[in-house]
Amino acid sequence: MSKFTSTFKSIKWKKYINYIAIAIVTIVLGALSMGGALPQSTLYLLEKIAISIILAVSLSLVVGFLGELSLGHAGFMCVGAYLGGKISAVIASTALGNGIVTLIISLIVGGICAGACGFIVGLPALRLKGDYLAIVTLAFGEIVKVIFQNSSEKSFGGPIGLPTPRFDKQYLFIVAFLVVLLTLAVIQNLIKSKHGRAITAIRDNEIAARATGINVTKYKLMGFIIAAVFAGFAGVLFSYSQNNVSSATFDYNYSIEILVMVVLGGMGSINGSIISATLITFLNVQLQNVLKGDLAVLKDLIYALILIVLVIYNNAPALKGFREKYNLRNLWHKIFKPKHDPAKVRDDAARWDVVPTKIAMDEVLSTDIVIDNVGDNSADIGERGGNK
Amino acid sequence: MDFLITLVNGLSLGGIYAMIALGYTMVYGIAKMLNFAHGDIIMVGGYTILLFLPINPVLAIVAAIVFCVIVGIVVEKCAYKPLRGSSPLAVLITAIGVSTLLQSLAQVLFGSAPKQQMVDLGALKIGELSIGYSTIITLVCSIAVMVALNLFVKYTKTGRAMVAVSEDKGAAQLMGINVNFIIMITFAIGSALAALAGLFYFLKIQTMTTTFGALPGIKAFTAAVIGGIGSIPGAMVGGLLLGVIECIAQSIPALSPYTDAIEFSILIIILLVKPTGLLGKKRREKV
Numbered sequence: 172m173s174k175f176t177s178t179f180k181s182i183k184w185k186k187y188i189n190y191i192a193i194a195i196v197t198i199v200l201g202a203l204s205m206g207g208a209l210p211q212s213t214l215y216l217l218e219k220i221a222i223s224i225i226l227a228v229s230l231s232l233v234v235g236f237l238g239e240l241s242l243g244h245a246g247f248m249c250v251g252a253y254l255g256g257k258i259s260a261v262i263a264s265t266a267l268g269n270g271i272v273t274l275i276i277s278l279i280v281g282g283i284c285a286g287a288c289g290f291i292v293g294l295p296a297l298r299l300k301g302d303y304l305a306i307v308t309l310a311f312g313e314i315v316k317v318i319f320q321n322s323s324e325k326s327f328g329g330p331i332g333l334p335t336p337r338f339d340k341q342y343l344f345i346v347a348f349l350v351v352l353l354t355l356a357v358i359q360n361l362i363k364s365k366h367g368r369a370i371t372a373i374r375d376n377e378i379a380a381r382a383t384g385i386n387v388t389k390y391k392l393m394g395f396i397i398a399a400v401f402a403g404f405a406g407v408l409f410s411y412s413q414n415n416v417s418s419a420t421f422d423y424n425y426s427i428e429i430l431v432m433v434v435l436g437g438m439g440s441i442n443g444s445i446i447s448a449t450l451i452t453f454l455n456v457q458l459q460n461v462l463k464g465d466l467a468v469l470k471d472l473i474y475a476l477i478l479i480v481l482v483i484y485n486n487a488p489a490l491k492g493f494r495e496k497y498n499l500r501n502l503w504h505k506i507f508k509p510k511h512d513p514a515k516v517r518d519d520a521a522r523w524d525v526v527p528t529k530i531a532m533d534e535v536l537s538t539d540i541v542i543d544n545v546g547d548n549s550a551d552i553g554e555r556g557g558n559k
Numbered sequence: 560m561d562f563l564i565t566l567v568n569g570l571s572l573g574g575i576y577a578m579i580a581l582g583y584t585m586v587y588g589i590a591k592m593l594n595f596a597h598g599d600i601i602m603v604g605g606y607t608i609l610l611f612l613p614i615n616p617v618l619a620i621v622a623a624i625v626f627c628v629i630v631g632i633v634v635e636k637c638a639y640k641p642l643r644g645s646s647p648l649a650v651l652i653t654a655i656g657v658s659t660l661l662q663s664l665a666q667v668l669f670g671s672a673p674k675q676q677m678v679d680l681g682a683l684k685i686g687e688l689s690i691g692y693s694t695i696i697t698l699v700c701s702i703a704v705m706v707a708l709n710l711f712v713k714y715t716k717t718g719r720a721m722v723a724v725s726e727d728k729g730a731a732q733l734m735g736i737n738v739n740f741i742i743m744i745t746f747a748i749g750s751a752l753a754a755l756a757g758l759f760y761f762l763k764i765q766t767m768t769t770t771f772g773a774l775p776g777i778k779a780f781t782a783a784v785i786g787g788i789g790s791i792p793g794a795m796v797g798g799l800l801l802g803v804i805e806c807i808a809q810s811i812p813a814l815s816p817y818t819d820a821i822e823f824s825i826l827i828i829i830l831l832v833k834p835t836g837l838l839g840k841k842r843r844e845k846v
Contacts, residue, residue: 309777471666472663475656479638479653
């Protein structure tokens with residue numbers, strides 16, 4: 172018994188808190204759903220939330236950890252939705268019928284097809300950077316949309332959309348949450364592993380990462396493919412949750428919505444992505460019922476404002492002091508752990524540029540030039556080399 | 560003969576794309592950011608023209624240019640200036656936010672129903688050929704604007720300051736150039752061009768919606784990247800090329816549904832072969 176308690180204590184529960192939270196939610200809601208206590212609208216909301224979490228977590232691997240902006244995440248989802256939906260329709264007409272096996276097979280097929288697309292999009296990523304890559308991913312999303320829109324009616328339904336087979340609504344969201352757990356298991360473990368550290372090293376400085384012997388090609392492709400596979404899973408689940416898959420759904424704005432979830436949650440934070448995906452999807456579905464017609468756009472207006480204000484607050488160089496002073500994490504520590512105030516603990520080694528070990532260049536070149544911080548080229552002379 | 564008409568139409572559409580692409584490319588060259596909201600400035604221009612058109616066409620054009628310039632400068636001051644010096648990703652995401660903001664504001668103000676306004680300027684007939692006057696005006700005006708812009712950049716003090724800022728911001732500042740002012744001017748010129756492009760695009764499709772600027776915006780962005788973003792001649796070449804490709808693809812029945820896909824595929828192929836675009840300069844990166 173004592174052995175059990177010691178193993179119980181040695182597990183770092185904080186590491187697994189998101190798995191546990193999602194698992195508990197799944198079990199509780201699953202039990203309620205089997206008892207028939209959940210209305211149709213709640214089931215739909217839960218499916219939507221699970222799909223959003225998968226999308227946000229997988230995009231956060233590319234945007235938050237690999238540091239590449241992808242504007243075509245809905246395109247991968249589109250591939251998964253169409254191919255997975257088609258396969259399940261084909262299988263459903265055979266002896267297997269419309270069961271869990273069909274769902275699993277279509278998930279796998281949708282994931283693999285989206286992953287293959289991720290590989291294709293990842294290839295230009297090796298040669299292109301930042302803004303150029305963003306436009307290529309955007310172009311990919313548009314190409315996928317156009318191709319499915321113009322497909323013949325027999326293959327993928329064309330402009331009308333692809334009719335999808337049904338799966339028991341009471342259980343679909345449980346499958347969706349199991350996929351969420353799988354997503355978390357894969358991506359979170361990847362990030363905490365050696366590979367994950369290589370991926371974040373590429374984000375922080377690609378040339379330096381290459382110089383230390385990290386295989387940039389491999390890790391970039393890896394990031395894109397894994398993100399695409401999970402977007403494909405989300406697409407298959409999406410096709411199951413809707414009556415009809417239409418390519419117009421997967422437009423540029425949908426990709427942006429996923430990006431907003433990642434940014435609001437905090438780039439480089441998986442738990443943040445989960446929370447913001449849940450919140451945004453919940454608000455989206457609830458606001459859809461309240462705001463009708465032209466007023467529906469107020470939702471987008473508010474999101475856009477929140478996005479702008481939040482990004483400026485988090486990134487503006489002028490607000491740096493303010494941010495450090497009124498940081499949520501610092502405040503938390505001040506209230507609950509007054510002895511460990513991280514704001515007061517300063518690692519001097521990390522701020523070598525303010526430690527007066529070398530001759531202060533500003534004093535040597537004592538001219539009256541005042542340089543605004545306009546861009547990365549114009550940093551202080553004393554800081555040059557330190558900020559890149 | 561049909562091909563000639565397709566070519567003229569393509570060049571005219573390309574002129575519109577080139578004008579928008581110039582806005583993208585100048586802002587990229589000087590502020591080192593992708594202004595995703597540029598397409599929506601076109602939409603702002605389009606709605607302004609629609610509002611003032613019943614009063615006086617000339618007034619409508621002037622009002623559109625003035626209003627777009629104001630919106631462009633306000634967006635730059637409020638959304639992009641505080642982020643100068645931070646990561647490019649942050650600026651890009653803010654630009655996306657501004658784009659959504661402008662679109663939803665327009666929808667709140669004007670509703671989502673498309674507004675139509677027929678403007679028929681007649682057509683020029685040479686033998687069997689028939690080309691709309693609006694097409695010709697678009698082509699002539701866009702070429703005039705491009706020539707004027709080139710002269711402005713080459714021979715005026717402000718224009719040369721713009722080139723200097725795009726080459727090395729820090730050095731330009733040390734030489735006494737007011738970088739913030741130059742960036743503001745760049746946004747103003749880009750927005751004025753977007754207003755003109757909005758006018759010509761409106762003459763072409765004659766329907767106003769809140770996503771009016773989205774498609775030409777993305778296409779022009781593609782054009783700017785094809786030509787090499789940051790390069791002014793590149794934006795012109797890329798825009799004209801893309802316009803001609805679009806019109807040729809649309810004139811072939813088998814290809815016409817896939818026009819957008821073809822254009823974006825060409826973009827990807829060009830970037831794979833030449834990652835900085837056709838006329839872009841290669842940048843050395845330091846660690």
